Amino acid sequence: MDTNNKQSFSKVPRRKLVDEVLEQLQHKIFSGKYQVGDQLPTEPQLMEELGVGRSTLREAVKILVHANILEVKQGKGTRIKSLNFTEDSFEARLKNADIDHINEARKMLDLQVAILAANRRTEEDLLKMKGHLDKRKKELEKGNYAEYINADIQFHLSIAEASKNIVLLDLYQSFVPILRQTLSQLILKSMDYKDNSLIHERIFMAILNQDVEKVKEYAIQNVELK
Template sequence: MNIHNKQSFSKVPRRKLVDEVLEQLQTKIFSGQYQVGDRLPTEPQLMKELGVGRSTLREAVKILVHANVLEVKQGKGTRIKSLSFTQDSFETRLQTADINHIYEAREMLDLQVAMLAAQRRTDEDLLKMKGHLDKRKKELEKGNYAEYIEADIQFHLSIAEASKNNVLMDLYQSFVPVLRHTLSQLILKTVDYKDNSTIHENLFTAILNGDTEQAKKYAGQNLELT
């Protein structure tokens, strides 16, 4: 079945373009008319039907790819991979783990690396964190959600790196797929997605100042949002 045989998309007249494109694509994909394996219209066709540019369309498609809804294959176009928000790129034990157990493990890990980073960070570590933090904010303001997610992940990974504990760093790396998946789902499920960057800025400041208690506090607050 091919989506171009269905009702055309409408032009995007308002709001942040990526948000509107995501909303229309999700409505179309999850309308009940399509099956796994169905191919989306070509990129030029979607650009014309949605009335948006290539970068905006690709940004929306990236989020749906991260959320495991779409897959893009060179020469084969973009197809529907799943009609539910599932996750397939994670270690076997975490694939089947209770979500509450995952959050408990993440909480322990995030609080510990934040505390150690506040104690052990170097000037080079701080420069890395600040660079990722600035990029995170910039990409969110522009609506570049895939780049925003990657910058967010790199910010947290730079904190783990600053802990100077290679075991914790490896553990944090193993959570990257789940972090990417979770953030993509939040964007897809929230109309006009907004982010409280203040918590991340406060977390950075706490690490900069070597304040372990404040670092743990803001790391915990960030987890409450996800």
């Protein structure tokens, strides 16, 4: 399909550029003019049409890649991978499962690893958690959504690691692809995205203080806010 007929992006004003670029790219992709397999305009073309720099554009594209909408291949450009927020690939059963079932499983898993982490965490575990928590907040403030999502996932994995239960850690790692996709889609659907940093900070403090009852409360709240 000829991409020259699809160049109708407007210049992005100076505010949260990544949000604006995501919004415009989604509008264009789902406008009905693209089909699965079609190539997007080249990176220089998109930068010119959107009036943004390379880093801003690439950040937006990363989110769309994580959401399974775009696919980037070196030397071949960026193409439309899917026009749905689902995929038929590795862990398809989990990714295509009912969202309520996924949240039920996550609630049980998050709760159990957090309880164990509160009882078993070491100083090294706490340092890892705090490092990921600080990075999560910093990347969100900068609008680096892909890095924000990665730091969020690493924070939860560090809690699972602190549980000292290798089976639960492996189970949590199996959720990473769906967590990354779900968070990416949440950002795409919420252009005025606000996260639940306060709950994450409370989870950390409860684990630090080995307050199991608070850990239970905040771990459940975190999943229910997704």
